Amino acid sequence: MQTQILERMESEVRTYSRSFPVVFTKAQNARLTDEDGREYIDFLAGAGTLNYGHNNPHIKQALLDYLSSDGIVHGLDFWTAAKRDYLETLENVILKPRGLEYKVHLPGPTGTNAVEAAIRLARVAKGRHNIVTFTNGFHGVTMGALATTGNRKFREATGGIPTQGAAFMPYDGYMGEGNDTLSYFEKLLGDNSSGLDRPAAVIVETVQGEGGINVAGLDWLKRLEQICRDHDILLIVDDIQAGCGRTGKFFSFEHAGITPDIVTNSKSLSAYGLPFAHVLMRPELDKWKPGQYNGTFRGFNLAFTTAAAAMRRYWSDDKFERDVQRKGRVVEDRFQKIAAWLTDQGVPASERGRGLMRGIDVGTGDIADKITAKAFENGLVIETSGQGGEVVKCLCPLTISDEDLIEGLDILEASTKQAIG
């Protein structure tokens, strides 16, 4: 495989190609193919961007039909038929059946664009600067979003410019089991000399993706919503990774029965790996003045088309979400087995997650790296997350076949035994 030009010209900032140093050429659903014709099962799936698999044939057909009809591809924020169809589908298939009413802001096409827009909207709407975020949270790496991201690696890469406007609270479980982290937050809010500036909003992931598959309890999320209501704070759920079905419901917050004021989606929103993001907001929060927040790529018509096709195909009834939950249990059972085996070998490990967003915490990044490197040798693409990279995480396509799911889990189990045994 010819990799010289890739190594020579692409910036050192590259990451995933270090773990998976082959040249990929093709992909279909949960399988990637490299230039030598070798196949890999994909448990990374674009870090949760390919929930509907690579080149999903139903979604691809909608895209091809749109392209061959000379549909508008770029139109700034023009009204287009594709945009109208997207909004109609979002409202009728996703929002109304869930009793949700939101307006839609289309910012730039990446997750961090959506987070920037969401926190800025909260500040404009409330006239306050402070955003409360949580330990191990990941919300993107542009300056505003970075202020709400915990990871030191990203925070130190600003050339010394301080990030501003955010305060960190301990996430559920951060202080160990039985320690109620929201009581701490509530105490600070109620104390006029706690030093916590009154927040405009709280931003939270219901399951922290990059932060290590940390799962917020459903009661914890309900209580967080109540605290926000009691103190006139907006609740932003960053559903960029956990949304679009990953946890077994379209929105990850559905499990807790809460209604955020603002929601961010990106990653799997286009359903085809096309760059796309939106911010959902309660209608009365739409305090933007015309053109006050702009950008060249505001809503991508190809992504409107693919996103709407996926919503119609997978979310018109509850068949798909039940299937995701079933596959989630398959992964959970196997991860528990692998964690128990590791623990028996003197490597204390545990599994956690919700739906098909699952991980095995193996204690250290070194051990996790050994396992994922061995897995790649054996034909499985799988990554780590967590503050020290100690969690081996499964983000396989939700559409993965049962055969590929079992084969991927078999490879992971065998690779763990080879790496540790």
Ligand SMILES: *Cc1c(COP(=O)(O)O)cnc(C)c1O
């Ligand atoms: C990936 C991610 C982001 C950032 O999205 P980008 O497209 O990489 O900017 C923000 N929040 C969460 C929860 C994410 O997983």
